Amino acid sequence: MLQKMLENHYGITAQEQLKIDRYDALAGNGWLYLISKPAGKEEADIMELEQLTRHLRNYGDQNVPMFLQTKDGNYITTWEQTNYCVLANRQVEHQQRRVKLGRKLARFHERGRMVPFQVERTSRIGQWKELWEKRLEQMERVWNGLLFQSPEDEFEQMFIESFPYYMGLTENAIQYLVDTEIDAEPSETDGGTVCHERFTRKTWESGQYLIKNPFDWVFDHRSRDLAEWTRERYFRNSQTYHMEVKGFFDEYQSISPLSDFSWRLLYSRLIFPLHYFDCIESYYITRSEQDKKLLEEQLGKILRQSTEYEKFLAGFFHITGAPIHRLNLPQLEWLYH
Secondary structure (H helix, E strand, O other): HHHHHHHHHHHOOOOOOEEEOOOEEEEOEEEEEEEEEOOOOOOOHHHHHHHHHHHHOOOOOOOEEEOOOOOOOOOOOOOOOEEEEEEEEEEOOOOOOOOOOHHHHHHHHHHHOOOOOOOOOOOOOOOOHHHHHHHHHHHHHHHHHHHHOOOOHHHHHHHHHHHHHHHHHHHHHHHHHHHHHHHHOOOHHHOOEEEEEOOOOOOOOOOOEEOHHHHHHEEEOHHHHHOOOOOOOOHHHOOOOOHHHHHHHHHHHOOOOOHHHHHHHHHHHOOOOHHHHHHHHHHHHHHOHHHHHHHHHHHHHHHHHHHHHHHHHHHHHHHHHOHHHOEEEEEEOOHHH
């Protein structure tokens, strides 16, 4: 079916059908073609992403695929009542050796910082505060609605009891962010760059291929990716993260040292309990009983680990070797009591 679409709309013949990560793909003539649904994105969004991919490829990033245009010159095509985009990249197998991900990410950010045009549609620059406040207000409304009725299940009971604590943590994150924007002067390396919705160790790995997928991107401050990589690493195993986190930040800073503004922005994002928000929001969105059960277990784990997470926050600057005194990085007093 997709082979036919490639042929009819793009004039490309590819025989071999593959699955790369969550995408259907086709291979032929030494190229990989990723068939992607634009997921609510319009032609103008795709055109902006296309400019970003072209910029990164021109700066030498061979793992960034390019958007293909249809015979009619469009980036989104409709086939059997579904919208698709096609991304193409050379078919080069990823060597499974120890990748210095910190260095690779720093180089990616450095290239992304050189974007010579105004990024609008995918930009999240300066929007964290209002996005966090909006999520907090929405969750508070749900919580208020549950206060005067009996909890339906174990999950609701945990949510009702835990929300005031996480509301406090969120307010701390927002205050830290606001103070950073008032007190710290951004350096020239603090401009926006190409980042990811959620950057983790697996973001660029699609089985045997290394593909930097533009549908994962947002234009933001580099600290977004550093914070989300760290959060995922911490929750993967909260007993063993120290060495890996230290190594990752050392690698990153061997290419791009972080300013006081970067450290503070990064820290505000780690204080913001994104993991808690994701878990609660997912629970109320999903229809699947199996997913609800998994999310109930996940919430239980998050709550059991809350004291551990406070210790992690208290030690974060020390673990990463951040120059606390030289850059005068503020700490959260209550974490040390």
